[in-house]
Amino acid sequence: MFERLGEKTNWPIRSLGDGLEINKDSWIEIDNLTEYNILGVTSRGVGIAIKRMVRGFELTMRRYQVASNNQLMWCKVDTKNGAFGVTKDNHLGSLASSNMCLADINTKIFNPKFLEFLFRLPLVYEELTNASLGTTNRQYLKPQELLDNVKFHVPPIDEQRRMVARIEELAAKIEEAQDLRRQAAEEAEALFAAATRFIFNFKLSSMATIEEIVGKKNLKNGLSIRTIGDDSQIKCLRLSGLRDGKIDCSDSKPIPITDIEAKPYLIKDYDVFIVRGNGSKSLVGRAGMVVGAIPGTIFPDLFIRVPLDKNQILPEFFVAWWNSQKMRDLIEETAKTTSGIWKINQGHIASFSIPILPLTEQRRIVAHLDGLQAHVDGLKRCQARTAEELDALLPAVLERAFRGELGSRAAGSILTIL
Template identity: 30%
Template sequence: PAGWAWVRLDHVCDVSGGIQKQGKRRPVKNKFPFLRVANVGRGSLALGDVHQVELFEGELDRFRLQVGDLLVVEGNGSPDQIGRAAMWRGAIKDAVHQNHLIKVRPTSAIDPQFLELLWNSPNISAQLMRVAQSSSGLYTLSTSKLNRVEFALPPLAEQQRIVEALEEQLSRLDAAAASAAQALRRVGRLKTASLASELVGVSQRARLKDVLASPLINGRSVKTMEGGFPVLRLTAIKEGITDLGEFKAGAWSAEDARPFVVTKGDFLIARGNGSLKLVGKGGLVGEVRSPVAFPDTMIRVRPDVGAVLPQYLSLVWGSPEVRKQIESRARTTAGIYKVNQRMLEAIEFPLPSIERQQEIVDRQESNESALKVARTACRNALRRGDSLKRALLRKAFEGGVVPQDSFDTSAADLLVRVVAERAAQPKAKRTRRTTAKKAAVPRAATPADPAPQPTP
């Protein structure tokens, strides 16, 4: 649109890393609030559990968060969570952030609320997913990759009009989504209550390691290779079942894969996830029509069917009692929660007789057919709401939600001002971490401009 300009992030923001938590950072004398990946959601901050960190001379001035700063998550095990971000609104005094969060500080050319909405839109998410690298299942970004993100920048006054219009529409969509999510939680609580009622009076308990037909084993990490032996993806584990259709072709032979091929009745557990609620989730393997192996991101449980029915294990593994044990044992590294064999072997659960287990399984499967209908309706509503939200954001950042005003100061003029402001600032001392480089003023956008294609 007229008055807009294509820009890179480093044209209008200063991008920098955070503080690595080391032994010397144990809070003792000069301790300050320390935001982590777990505190940052998509457009929101969870500040109920904020850690502390020790700072040294001069570091507070360097790392202190300012109102309007955008905190971007550097890495995640889930591609759709890459680069999720939230604006800092000054809720805690003198807060700093860890190195797995990237700080984006807007200049006078971009409204902080506009930046937050833009960053969490499909326009930016698609770019981030293209440039994020995957290492051992962890997708990562960097300050240099963020600096190269491109987008169309409207005049400042139009940015503020877009924010106002979006907040009104998004509040309605959020209210509808909250209602659908609440209904979905009720369905989940019905299932939980039904299973809990079945287990009332069951006094016998067992640890997972007591009901194994063979020891737990981790899968194997294999690269993708066309025509190779199939290996499951982590996304194959879904609500107590394993979807054997979720696989890739791996760079290994059938003989190499043989120790990791799944069979009916196996129970696969997710070793790690960026969400604490998903780590340790399990999925039962049903009929195996075509051989497929499991990857290093899963742990295989092969239950002793004389002690525990695989279907019963799948049911009880998703119970609040078991989830509480898993989440309390999980450990986090670089924003990824993980469990290991030793942790899982110690998980305890109620273990009635085989006959009673079968009765419980039969009743729960009968209930599940009705619950599935309600669950599907709720999820369809959530998907429709998400699609509407994404469409609204996409339209807004292409200039289609509010009218342009020829009296607004153009984005190109704002960028000239930013260059002058940066030139007038005292030269910063050199540090090991590079910050945003000074960039030339970009050209003005025209209706014929193609969509930006970030450099990988």
């Protein structure tokens, strides 16, 4: 298994077992009053983390392994997903359950970081999946079998250190590029928010409350009906269908309801809804407009419909104003939380105000914001493509390294990409 790694080098083939030994002597009995850190390992070689801190009486298993520094740790029932990592100083004394395996690393044979990078290779997940036993998703590979059967061309320890240093150097550059990409995306969003604040920071000669415009009694909550899981003529929008001021009508679920029962809640193009409840304070009170209504779709209980007169308030203008930072500050100040859910109600919405402007002025503002949003969306698409390219770079670096091809020429081509 993995013999093709480094096959063009003169490195000798060795098994993991040549430099790893399963630790069988680190088990302890749990004391109910002692506080313990419990370790977990993430798939795809992302590494080890302290999952939680608990008192002994909270643990169902009574025997755990105590981790040391520089041990290879993996989840025995999730080897196929590359759930491997190497323990660090901060994991010393933490506990690992019987689902985990801890193997001491002979640092004269394997550099711990070298092994950590090995288990981040996509090739490793593929091979381990093929070698794993079991018919369920939690496939099992016996620990000693893994140590005996994982064989590859292993460079001398000095070469491993050089490889690790070079990989870390390139990984740092990749991370720097990813940070710049994220920063650019955040700045684009901030630019749009700033532009919105500037546009809506005019002297408002005429304002009207939502109650004055549509009447509080005309604000309507949707229906809360559990999905049947099967196909149905009537579907209900999901909360996740509202994104960036638009409502995606394909994001819906089938519900058991008659056409007559559904009729008062059916949606149509340019309907405007406000989210009355969300687990995130930044999302409660967001407005969205229906684009591309699908017949037979109703709105859910967490949506409140605002029946606008389009001859007075354009739906696009309403959504732009409602989602502006000016309104967000007011909505988030008003929202209340119970059981972790942030909420606003019809009374809150009815009391909020919106500027009354000529339709020509509303159209001008909407067109300007649409132009800005198009630029931001274009930048986001570009950033998404860049993100995919950056995410693919580290696996490419690792693949070259373990093939013995991470010399100056190979590294130079990667640096050119960055």
